[in-house]
Amino acid sequence: MLERLTVNYQGKPSYDIVITDTFMKLSDEMKSLNFMCKRVCIVTDANVEKLYADEILQIFSELGFQCTRFIFPAGEAAKTLDTVKQLYASLIQKQFSRQDLLVALGGGVVGDLCGYAAATFLRGIDFIQIPTTLLAQVDSSIGGKTGVDFDSYKNMVGAFHMPKLVYTNISTIQTLPKREYYNGFAEVMKYGLIKDVSFYEWLIENMGDICDCVPAVMPEMIFTSCRIKKMVVEKDPHDKGLRAILNFGHTVGHALEKATDFRFLHGECVALGSVAAAFISWKKGYLGADEYYEIRDMFVPFNLPISIDDIKADEIMKYVKFDKKSDGEKIQYVLLKKVGKAFIDTSVSDEEIFSAIEELIWK
Numbered sequence: 001m002l003e004r005l006t007v008n009y010q011g012k013p014s015y016d017i018v019i020t021d022t023f024m025k026l027s028d029e030m031k032s033l034n035f036m037c038k039r040v041c042i043v044t045d046a047n048v049e050k051l052y053a054d055e056i057l058q059i060f061s062e063l064g065f066q067c068t069r070f071i072f073p074a075g076e077a078a079k080t081l082d083t084v085k086q087l088y089a090s091l092i093q094k095q096f097s098r099q100d101l102l103v104a105l106g107g108g109v110v111g112d113l114c115g116y117a118a119a120t121f122l123r124g125i126d127f128i129q130i131p132t133t134l135l136a137q138v139d140s141s142i143g144g145k146t147g148v149d150f151d152s153y154k155n156m157v158g159a160f161h162m163p164k165l166v167y168t169n170i171s172t173i174q175t176l177p178k179r180e181y182y183n184g185f186a187e188v189m190k191y192g193l194i195k196d197v198s199f200y201e202w203l204i205e206n207m208g209d210i211c212d213c214v215p216a217v218m219p220e221m222i223f224t225s226c227r228i229k230k231m232v233v234e235k236d237p238h239d240k241g242l243r244a245i246l247n248f249g250h251t252v253g254h255a256l257e258k259a260t261d262f263r264f265l266h267g268e269c270v271a272l273g274s275v276a277a278a279f280i281s282w283k284k285g286y287l288g289a290d291e292y293y294e295i296r297d298m299f300v301p302f303n304l305p306i307s308i309d310d311i312k313a314d315e316i317m318k319y320v321k322f323d324k325k326s327d328g329e330k331i332q333y334v335l336l337k338k339v340g341k342a343f344i345d346t347s348v349s350d351e352e353i354f355s356a357i358e359e360l361i362w363k
Helices: 026-033 046-062 081-093 108-123 134-140 170-175 178-195 197-205 207-211 218-235 242-247 250-259 266-283 289-298 313-320 350-360
Strands: 002-009 012-020 039-045 066-072 101-106 126-131 145-150 153-160 165-169 333-338 341-345
Touching: 002 218, 012 218, 026 046, 026 165, 039 046, 039 081, 039 108, 046 066, 046 101, 046 170, 066 081, 081 108, 081 145, 101 108, 108 126, 108 134, 108 145, 108 153, 126 134, 134 170, 134 178, 134 218, 153 250, 165 170, 170 218, 178 197, 178 218, 178 242, 178 266, 178 333, 178 341, 197 207, 197 218, 218 242, 242 333, 242 341, 250 266, 250 313, 250 333, 250 350, 266 289, 266 333, 266 350, 313 350
Parallel strands: 012 165, 039 066, 039 101, 101 126, 126 165
Antiparallel strands: 002 012, 145 153, 333 341
């Protein structure tokens, strides 16, 4: 199988998202891009290196590139400027130039960090994304947002830098731990909630096969998710307006990540944040009670949390204030007018957010 989506940037074709089930077609994709560089650095984490780095390095070596690799510890804790600094040092030592190429091989942390290094090393060099987690395949690899955390505040340092290719081999999902797979589903669910009610209904209808990661349903789920994100980022590449709807569930979600010292995965916190956003949408009269409870309960089969304990609402609320999606004193909160139709609301009060957070806390 091979599906292709072309992402436009500023009105012109920028890069392709290639969705397939093997790495065997990567060579042809690279040939079609006609890179003139000599050196390629594969940037990955210690977990992904064991699974795929040798195969990817061989593909690039057979194409005639001088290949090296940069490996860093897996996990959000490594997504820092210190790791970027180490990558810079490695590239300088190996005499990388502006004409050379970085390859982000891994999940969202790898893609964000590698992309930021590519955006800033020598004022910008090319990179490609090879996402290996569901979350990266449907979300973080698309759209050119790159960045790292600063003092554990999510993505406070970053840049927009478009990849030259997103090559998605969906078979890598089969090697994911179940928790990591479900972690990515939170972003899939988000697309149906904010932009496509028919996709949301398809997810419900195929819930069993999706939970079991049945290969037959993966292509449609991933392709549709990528199509929706492509549509949004094309209209707002630099996050000035519409793109903010992709932050559905992320305001409280990011605050939860920090408040719990990253004890929960990103998607788990987004699921909780989505429940909070749906709760506010209900209390403001946009959703009915039955719609709110259906949205909340849809996360349960995917082993995503809808409640949390051992934390106080005050602790979470404190970090909501640091949310980078704020506009001055006002938080740009993403709500649902109905399933499949999100909008940005700057009138959500602290009291409404606090009430939604309290709804999440196990009594």
